[in-house]
Amino acid sequence: MAPRAYWKGSLKLSLVSCPVVLYPASTSAEKTRFHMINRETGNRLKQQMVDAETGDVVEGDQKGRGYELSKGKYVEVEKEELEAVQIESNHTIDIDSFVPRDEIDKRYLDNPYYIAPDGKAAVDAFAVVRDAMKDEERVALARIVLTNREHVMAIEPLGKGLLGTTLRYPYELRDEEDYFDGIKTPKITKDMIELAGHILHTKAAHFDPSKFRDEYEDALKALVRRKASGKPIKVTEREEKPDNVINLMDALKASLKGKSAAKRRAHAPAQRRTPTRRTPRKAHRSAARHRKAG
Secondary structure, X not given: OOOXXXXXXXXXXXXXXXXXXXXXXXXXXXXXXXXXXXXXXXXXXXXOOEOOOOOOEOOHHHOOEEEEEEOOEEEEEOHHHHHHHOOOOOOEEEEEEEEEHHHOOHHHEEEEEEEEEOOHHHHHHHHHXXXXXXXXXXXXXXXXXXXXXXXXXXXEEEOOEEEEEEEOOHHHOOOOHHHHOOOOXXXXXXXXXXXXXXXXXXXXXXXXXXXXXXXXXXXXXXXXXXXXXXXXXXXXXXXXXXXXXXXXXXXXXXXXXXXXXXXXXXXXOOOOOOOOXXXXXXXXXXXXXXXXXX
């Protein structure tokens, strides 16, 4: 059974337009989830909205939306007023520009979607846009309305289709200087950087998501299986982590000291040999040879 499209519309580039469908590229359906239940009856619990001051349960027709102007002071916004400012979707992905892929700051990347042609008649125009982006190695920046809000979307080729990723707006990102400004700039020797680089090279690999393992998710599934089959659950105490862990800087400094000591030993001059004294017998033979020669 084909997946259900999340959005249907047209991908538009200047005068070129083709029908497309959008599918969410990520899912959390496989994650283990728990519901709140009544431990006495085993029934699922439902949440109720309660007035924060009176504690009374608020019924559906009494619920409204309010924006907090100051602590505890709200301005109420009616449903009709909210609908008046919502952007109505024109079901079009309008491509505004094409930018180099490496210029997109990864912090702006939000939610990924698969974009595919909607029907056989759309394949040709879709392929033209896709292959043109492949040749230019550029990413399209487009506008799309999803859930009554306009989003900027980065679109790039992915296999036979396109990958569209909604981008965050600048006001949604925090300023890195608020977190990095207090980081000092220590004096690091070139040898230490080279040694750290050597460690990096020994762990060099290629990006392979198939090797990612969610150990917590695996443990949750195993726990649920054991409980469902009536097997006892043994709660083990957490092992204390050893406190003799050496941090990177200490390890690098120790390695450099060992490296320097080995280098000094390698370049040290050879010790002079102390002259050996001749034995009396050897001295006697040498004198005899000297007289014979004379």
